[in-house]
Every structure is written in C-alpha cells, then in structure tokens.
Amino acid sequence: MKQLNAEIIAVGTELLLGQIANTNAQWISQQLAAYGVNVYYHGVVGDNLKRVEDTFAQAASRSDIIIVTGGLGPTDDDLTREAFQSLTNLPMNEHQQSMEKIEQYFHKQKVEMTANNRKQARVFTGAVVINNKIGMAPGMIVSRKEKKWIFLPGVPKEMKQMMLDDILPYVRNMMGSDEIIQSMVLRFIGIGESKLEHEVSDLIQSQNNPTIAPLAQQQGVVLRLTAKADSIEKVNLLLDQTKATILQRVGKHYYGMNEETIESKIVSLLKEKGYSIAAAESLTGGMFIERLISIEGASSVTPGGIVCYDANVKANVLGVQKETIGEHGTVSKECALEMATNIRHLLQTTIGISFTGVAGPKEIEEQPVGTVYIAVCNNSESKVEKYVFNGNREIIRRKAVLKGLEILYNQLK
Amino acid sequence: MKQLNAEIIAVGTELLLGQIANTNAQWISQQLAAYGVNVYYHGVVGDNLKRVEDTFAQAASRSDIIIVTGGLGPTDDDLTREAFQSLTNLPMNEHQQSMEKIEQYFHKQKVEMTANNRKQARVFTGAVVINNKIGMAPGMIVSRKEKKWIFLPGVPKEMKQMMLDDILPYVRNMMGSDEIIQSMVLRFIGIGESKLEHEVSDLIQSQNNPTIAPLAQQQGVVLRLTAKADSIEKVNLLLDQTKATILQRVGKHYYGMNEETIESKIVSLLKEKGYSIAAAESLTGGMFIERLISIEGASSVTPGGIVCYDANVKANVLGVQKETIGEHGTVSKECALEMATNIRHLLQTTIGISFTGVAGPKEIEEQPVGTVYIAVCNNSESKVEKYVFNGNREIIRRKAVLKGLEILYNQLK
Structure with missing residues (x-):
C-alpha cells in the first residue's frame, strides 16, 4: 500500500473570526485516518487572494493530497479557484451540467439569477468534476505535479456527501489497495470512560488491526474498532473477534452498536x-x-x-x-x-x-x-x-x- | 492603535486524527477579534519535532503574535518547547514556583512523581511565566525578534483561564491602547436568520463601532454588537444607541440580552x-x-x-x-x-x-x-x-x- 500524506486547508474568514469551529477538518481527518492516510497539517486561511495562494504553495511543497474546503461559492469573497489559478495558471471552463443545475434552481425558485452565480460552475480544465447532490457548486479533483488537489464546498453536508460518495473511493484507489476498511462502534452505559479504557488498555496498546479507540460521547461511552483486510468477510471476522474479546471483559455494560442509542x-x-x-x-x-x-x-x-x-x-x-x-x-x-x-x-x-x-x-x-x-x-x-x-x-x-x-x-x- | 497580526497554532496528533475539533482556535479567535487583533492563520500540526519546528519557522516569518496551544505536558509526545528551542536556541530553566506546585500535587495525591513531570516546569529564560491556576504546566510569553510567542496548554479550561487573566490584558497593552471593548448579544425569536439579517443589513455594512454580527444559534437567532471606546460609559452608550436603532426595526421579535434564554x-x-x-x-x-x-x-x-x-x-x-x-x-x-x-x-x-x-x-x-x-x-x-x-x-x-x-x-x- 502506498503511503500518502494529506493536508486539509479551510478557506474562510468566518473561521478566523471564531464564528464557527473547523469541524470539517475534524470530520475529514476521521475519514482519512480510517483509510490509513496520514494527515500532517490542518490550515485555516481567510478570504484573501494572496494568503490563500501562499497557503496553497506551501501545501504543494509538502503534501501528496491537498483537500481544500470552502471558497467555491458565488460571492466576491469566494476566492479558492482564483488563488489556485494564480498559483498554477491552469485554465478554467464553465461546467455545463453544473450551470444547468444552477439555472434550473433559480428558475424553480422564480428568482432572477444574478451573474455572480455563474462563477460557481467554473471548473479547471481536465479536472474530475464531483457532482454536488445537495447544493450548487461542484467539487473538483485536480492532478498537478504528482499532487492531487481536492476542492470541496465548505457547507458540511455538501462536503460530506462528496467525500463519502466520490472522494474516499478515489483516495482508496489512489493508494493502490483493494483493502477494505471498516469501522464498528460499540456503545456502553453504566461505566465511565476511564474505567472502560482501563479495562481494555492492553488491547488498545497491543492491537492494530482492528485498532481500538475510546471516544467521549454525550451519552455513555463508546469504543471504535477499525479493521482492514482484502475482503469484506475478513474485515467482519476481525471486527467480530475483537468485539467478542472486548465484551468478555465489559459486556455487562454494552448495549448496542454503531448508530444505536x-x-x-x-x-x-x-x-x-x-x-x-x-x-x-x-x-x-x-x-x-x-x-x-x-x-x-x-x-x-x-x-x-x-x-x-x-x-x-x-x-x-x-x-x-x-x-x-x-x-x-x-x-x-x-x-x-x-x-x-x-x-x-x-x-x-x-x-x-x-x-x-x-x-x-x-x-x-x-x-x-x-x-x-x-x-x-x-x-x-x-x-x-x-x-x-x-x-x-x-x-x-x-x-x-x-x-x-x-x-x-x-x-x- | 497598533495593528497586530496573529496566528494560532495547535500542536497535537489527536487533532489530525479527528479525535477532537480545534475549538481552542475558535475561542481564541473570538477573543482576539473583539480586541481588534487580526487573525490571519490557524494551523494544526502533529507531535513531530521537525514539523512543529517548520510550522514555527513559517509563523515567525509572517505574524506579530504567535499563539501556540498544546504540547506542554509531561509525555514524550509533548514537543512544543523542544521545537521552539530547536528553532531559536533559546535556553530553558526550571521555574521554581511551578516545580513546587507540581511536587505538592503529587505529594497531596500520595502518588510518586515520575521524572518526566519535571519537564512541565521548564520555561525559556527571560520569558514572562503565566501561572496555571487549574493544571500544572505554566504558560509563557517569549519575546523574540519583535515577535511575541505565547505558549499555552491545550486543555481548554487551562488555556481559557490564562487567556482571560493574563494574555488578553497583555495583548491590549501591546496594542498601546486603553480602549475598552465590550460585546452585547441581542436575542430574537419568531424571525429567521436571513430575514433578521435582511432587516439590518445596511447597519451591518455601514457600521463599525459597534460592529454588528448575526450569529446562528440552536434556538432563535442573535446579533452580537461589539463596541470600542476609551471609557466604559462611552462603550455602553454606543451599544445602547445601536441596540435602540435595531429594536426600532425588529423589536417585536426581541426577547433578551446576553445569556438570557x-x-x-x-x-x-x-x-x-x-x-x-x-x-x-x-x-x-x-x-x-x-x-x-x-x-x-x-x-x-x-x-x-x-x-x-x-x-x-x-x-x-x-x-x-x-x-x-x-x-x-x-x-x-x-x-x-x-x-x-x-x-x-x-x-x-x-x-x-x-x-x-x-x-x-x-x-x-x-x-x-x-x-x-x-x-x-x-x-x-x-x-x-x-x-x-x-x-x-x-x-x-x-x-x-x-x-x-x-x-x-x-x-x-
């Protein structure tokens, strides 16, 4: 399996003003960690052409995959494409499918479309265009100098949809691996986080397939197991075996798996x-x-x-x-x-x-x-x-x- | 008033794995924004000496104030001091007051203190040492080549205590200003966020003292006013005047201020x-x-x-x-x-x-x-x-x- 180093860059002044936390970087990191991709840096930069360009230049010098969230919208403050173009001189063209979708949206809402909305449909020539099933601006994967640049909207649900449907399968493919990675969340009640961790600490230390990670939750505590193998059967077997080992020790506090409450x-x-x-x-x-x-x-x-x-x-x-x-x-x-x-x-x-x-x-x-x-x-x-x-x-x-x-x-x- | 550009760096692999979100950067940004300090970058880097040092070197080249959270603890993974020393060759010494506090803690808990705990009491020679009223590792303000380096623990409540008690007054002083900055939150119900924004959009655009910022909240919507003046009376007058102007327009949806629910x-x-x-x-x-x-x-x-x-x-x-x-x-x-x-x-x-x-x-x-x-x-x-x-x-x-x-x-x- 190829080792890939990733960096996640969020573009948006609202983050630097503290109006929102960069939960996009957290979520993307969780997904990449489960796929064995090393994330070495997170960065946040405001809506400023020069500073975004500088940030991109640095990322290009040190990371294999650069995931950029935000700055793809219709306003003058949305500068992600412009900064990347300024760095790379790559040409852009209007993506017809995306443009049609935007036009249809305004038509349906019976609102006149202002010209700046066209901006959102621009993609770099040769980019893999990622369909935005929820909002308007499409995502993109751009290959340049052996680096992959992945541009995604900043709206969390749009970003997540694209990551899950398109980007993560693409990354797995990039890693040249047919490995299947799967997680299982075990949920406990009536036991504190530190007690649970203590009971399975030797497993957490010694095991790496599946890995075992305790996570704090609003309600009760959970362990997340993440296993890798070359078939779904093997992955499930690994998860089930570790689950059984854990439940032998703390099974009386276990109540459910994954999304169960x-x-x-x-x-x-x-x-x-x-x-x-x-x-x-x-x-x-x-x-x-x-x-x-x-x-x-x-x-x-x-x-x-x-x-x-x-x-x-x-x-x-x-x-x-x-x-x-x-x-x-x-x-x-x-x-x-x-x-x-x-x-x-x-x-x-x-x-x-x-x-x-x-x-x-x-x-x-x-x-x-x-x-x-x-x-x-x-x-x-x-x-x-x-x-x-x-x-x-x-x-x-x-x-x-x-x-x-x-x-x-x-x-x- | 002197214009200062700040950068916030979080050190910790747990952030890059997505185990936690960088809410420290969000909170610090909010505080600095209220003081009129420009935050231009957030960065997150893992517990790796070389990468932390590189991140520090870059920050030194572009920011006036660099706030670093995390990496001050007792374990081998805590490398913030080491990376800064590697970059600057500044000597460190043991801070006696902090060391005594750590020893007392272990004495009180009747637990033997392991040697690595001494690490936490090391401070750079000449640094302003910031007392940690909650935990063990002290904070530091280090002046170097006209930059201020502020080192704080990653534990949110320790970091916040130091920011509020020591760092923000220090920063205000640095800015050479006796200005008082105060915020007021106005809370509304029965009106959507976009409608509220629309009703006061000309004020949001045109006013900068107080500034007016709409914020999304779980329940209802709010406007945050932030005013600056050289006396508490003037600040309050500015806030009250703008509040009155806003309530003339959307007063029927207003229900309370600040922490009121x-x-x-x-x-x-x-x-x-x-x-x-x-x-x-x-x-x-x-x-x-x-x-x-x-x-x-x-x-x-x-x-x-x-x-x-x-x-x-x-x-x-x-x-x-x-x-x-x-x-x-x-x-x-x-x-x-x-x-x-x-x-x-x-x-x-x-x-x-x-x-x-x-x-x-x-x-x-x-x-x-x-x-x-x-x-x-x-x-x-x-x-x-x-x-x-x-x-x-x-x-x-x-x-x-x-x-x-x-x-x-x-x-x-």
Whole structure:
C-alpha cells in the first residue's frame, strides 16, 4: 500500500473570526485516518487572494493530497479557484451540467439569477468534476505535479456527501489497495470512560488491526474498532473477534452498536416483548419520557406520562397518598415507589418508572442537592434505589435520566 | 492603535486524527477579534519535532503574535518547547514556583512523581511565566525578534483561564491602547436568520463601532454588537444607541440580552405576574415543560404537566371528551383546545398550553407530517393555531416547542 500524506486547508474568514469551529477538518481527518492516510497539517486561511495562494504553495511543497474546503461559492469573497489559478495558471471552463443545475434552481425558485452565480460552475480544465447532490457548486479533483488537489464546498453536508460518495473511493484507489476498511462502534452505559479504557488498555496498546479507540460521547461511552483486510468477510471476522474479546471483559455494560442509542434500544426491546411504559417525573421534568418519544414508533410502547413537579400534582393527579408525602417527604423511597406504581395503573402500562429528587440549587426537605430516587415497577415487583449525583442542576437531571435508561435497559435485556 | 497580526497554532496528533475539533482556535479567535487583533492563520500540526519546528519557522516569518496551544505536558509526545528551542536556541530553566506546585500535587495525591513531570516546569529564560491556576504546566510569553510567542496548554479550561487573566490584558497593552471593548448579544425569536439579517443589513455594512454580527444559534437567532471606546460609559452608550436603532426595526421579535434564554425569560415573566402554567403535550412528549423546569426556580411557576401521547391518556387522564376525539380526531383544533383547558383546570394553573400534531414519519388521521396544533388558554380566553413545520421528526418536535415558547412569550410580555 502506498503511503500518502494529506493536508486539509479551510478557506474562510468566518473561521478566523471564531464564528464557527473547523469541524470539517475534524470530520475529514476521521475519514482519512480510517483509510490509513496520514494527515500532517490542518490550515485555516481567510478570504484573501494572496494568503490563500501562499497557503496553497506551501501545501504543494509538502503534501501528496491537498483537500481544500470552502471558497467555491458565488460571492466576491469566494476566492479558492482564483488563488489556485494564480498559483498554477491552469485554465478554467464553465461546467455545463453544473450551470444547468444552477439555472434550473433559480428558475424553480422564480428568482432572477444574478451573474455572480455563474462563477460557481467554473471548473479547471481536465479536472474530475464531483457532482454536488445537495447544493450548487461542484467539487473538483485536480492532478498537478504528482499532487492531487481536492476542492470541496465548505457547507458540511455538501462536503460530506462528496467525500463519502466520490472522494474516499478515489483516495482508496489512489493508494493502490483493494483493502477494505471498516469501522464498528460499540456503545456502553453504566461505566465511565476511564474505567472502560482501563479495562481494555492492553488491547488498545497491543492491537492494530482492528485498532481500538475510546471516544467521549454525550451519552455513555463508546469504543471504535477499525479493521482492514482484502475482503469484506475478513474485515467482519476481525471486527467480530475483537468485539467478542472486548465484551468478555465489559459486556455487562454494552448495549448496542454503531448508530444505536440507548433510547432506541429500549424502544426495540419493549416492542419485542410487547411491553409498555409510563413515567412519573418530578425533577427530570419530562426528560425521560421525551427521550423515548423522540424515537420513531414510540407510540406503540408508551402512552405518555405525568410531570409531577409539584407535590399537589403528585397527590391530586397521580394519587400519591398525602400521608406518604407528609411522613416521608416527596424526595423519598416511599414517594418514588407510589409514583411508579400509580403511573403504571393510571396509564395502564406494563412498566411504571418514577424520578424524584433534588436538582438544586437549593436543598429540598433537608435532602442535599443531587439526591435522586428512581423506582421501577412492573407486574411482579417494585424496585427503588437512591442515587447521589454530582454537578449542576442540568447535569444532575441528565444523569438521573441516563441512570433511569440504564436501569430499564438492564431489566429488559 | 497598533495593528497586530496573529496566528494560532495547535500542536497535537489527536487533532489530525479527528479525535477532537480545534475549538481552542475558535475561542481564541473570538477573543482576539473583539480586541481588534487580526487573525490571519490557524494551523494544526502533529507531535513531530521537525514539523512543529517548520510550522514555527513559517509563523515567525509572517505574524506579530504567535499563539501556540498544546504540547506542554509531561509525555514524550509533548514537543512544543523542544521545537521552539530547536528553532531559536533559546535556553530553558526550571521555574521554581511551578516545580513546587507540581511536587505538592503529587505529594497531596500520595502518588510518586515520575521524572518526566519535571519537564512541565521548564520555561525559556527571560520569558514572562503565566501561572496555571487549574493544571500544572505554566504558560509563557517569549519575546523574540519583535515577535511575541505565547505558549499555552491545550486543555481548554487551562488555556481559557490564562487567556482571560493574563494574555488578553497583555495583548491590549501591546496594542498601546486603553480602549475598552465590550460585546452585547441581542436575542430574537419568531424571525429567521436571513430575514433578521435582511432587516439590518445596511447597519451591518455601514457600521463599525459597534460592529454588528448575526450569529446562528440552536434556538432563535442573535446579533452580537461589539463596541470600542476609551471609557466604559462611552462603550455602553454606543451599544445602547445601536441596540435602540435595531429594536426600532425588529423589536417585536426581541426577547433578551446576553445569556438570557427564552425559557428563563418566560419563567421570569410568569414570576413577575404571579402566573403559573401547565402543559398537555402529545407529539412534543414533555419537551416543552422540560425546558421550563430546566430553569432554576421553575417550581414557583409550574406544577408540571401531562404527556398524553396516546389518545386514551388524552381521554382518561386529561378528560378530553371521547366525542371530540371521535368527531375531530386527536390532531385537531378542538382536541388542542380541550387539552389546554383541561390541563389548566386539572393542575389549577393560570395558563394551560397544549401541543398535538404529527411528528412523523407517518401521517396520523390523514393529516400530513408536520401538522401541529398549539392551544393556549387562560382565565379570559382560549386561542388555538395550526402550524405546518418542515423537517424530520426531531426538527418538527423542536420547532413546535419553540413556537409554543414564542406564543407564550408574546402573550406575557
């Protein structure tokens, strides 16, 4: 396999003003890393002809593949083509297909097309033109002095579509390899990032096919495995073997693969078993049931819930006994249990789950901030646990919901 | 005021692998832009001595201020100091205060300090040493050949602390200016980004003190004004005058300033008026009431709500008449109105709000995906409106909640 060194250049003053982060470079780097392409530099330069040209000249001196994002649009500030032409003297011509598409767009919108829109259809003579399936400006691959220049729009979804459909297959071909590269993401809940890393650190250190990379995620933690082989069967075998090794160690925290979320997993499991669930939520304020309802098809597994933030709603609507609240308070095992039992009866579901606690910033009923009771009740049993979460109001509420999802998943799996 | 050109270099292979985005460069750029410093380049380079040195050499040739983040830690991969030394031959010495802090840290943690940790305390002779109030490695300002080299840790919170406490005041001083720079963010709801920009485009074009920049936000749209003057009074006057001009044009969509959110604004208004609110939510699944409960002190303005995703919950718990559902369906003005009226009565609040509609992916009751009814009812009147939102399930649900917040805000203000 040929070793290729890549450099990613973003053109756009908005990046230098800090209006956006260069997430394009991050995403492209992830893709190239999975293909074994070395990315040695990222650069950002503003909408200035001279500085863009200088940046291109330097890239030409040190990289095999130069990926440029941005600066292909219709305005005077879009200077990527001009800077490359100034450096190389390559001629440009109007790409007819692209021009037709632009004209059609304006025709359809019933808006007069201003002349500057023609700019977008210009491509370098001899370039491989990359169809933009989402926006207007086409991408290009230009070969010059044994370097490949890849020009892509700065709009992330246009750039990603072109990378996935055209550029990555092209790069793989360039590398003169029939290797297949594939990733698999393993998702975990109920285990911290550092603990997970610790449990598999020897594998992370010693293995390079698949490579294993822990990634921080908003919800739970994940391991990304990336394998290479000359057939899809071999790649899958490598991934499956490593997955099995990992799950032998931390399988009890594993819940799903790739794009699966814990919510979608729970909705699937509920469907599979023909179960339904309703939630009675105090401090979480509806966040738990909202997460389930965000999943397509949730209507077959949940009728809804009650947000009983106030003690009166707990008593009058949900039917928690006033004595329970009087004796034990609303932040108590007893209250949580009645909430879960009652929501299940009231909404006639298989499972009832409840959340009550102190999100802060002030204590409630002399219970410290972070105290949360979660109860789950079904036909045969009721369980309640006390948790103490650290963090601010928002973090405590999110941790409570995540813990609820974890408990439910463990009961259902 | 002296014109200064800055360049920001991040050192770290994790960035080139796409494991993280270079949000440090974005944040630093925002800060420098507010101070009138031109940032002309961002660069990212991996943990490789030669390539870091080359990157530094180039920066020295074109920028007045070079800010380098990362590569100051204890491991063999941390090469920022070494690369700069290799370029400049500047000597280093151990910074005693920093060394003591590192030793104390290990002593306190009862962990033996490995030798490589000493590395972190090395500073260039003659450098201004910047205290790291959060982590271990100190920052540095090195003056060389009329350039200022600013070395900062890659950990965002350490970097930000040093920037705010030490580097930005230093830069302001360098610029030979006693100017005060201040920003103000104006927040809008119920108006699109392009419409807002259009309404004030002549001001954006013509004004440079304050400058006016539209920014995309997850919720609503904002304008950021940044003014400069030699006293706080003048800065505030400039900001207030421009704010007034803008609000003359688009004031009806304005809801708050700086860190205010529409939820926090609504909770404040409800408190002010002594009102309370409850929500009956179908397609939004609890998201509306969750947003209010996320605000500290929400307990005094909302007791909660009912998530009536299922028709049976609408009828049996919320008391919507079966005839209403039978005749008009659950996705109807009539059902929305009863939901809002009934939740208000059931939870004994001043205001009741309801959401019912089709989040997708499938139609319901022959109503197309995106159809949403929102009703608001108080002591004196009930209002209901039909909306049709574009987008996927998640976007439709979010737009519905945002519209509900907008309606409520307009009634309360």
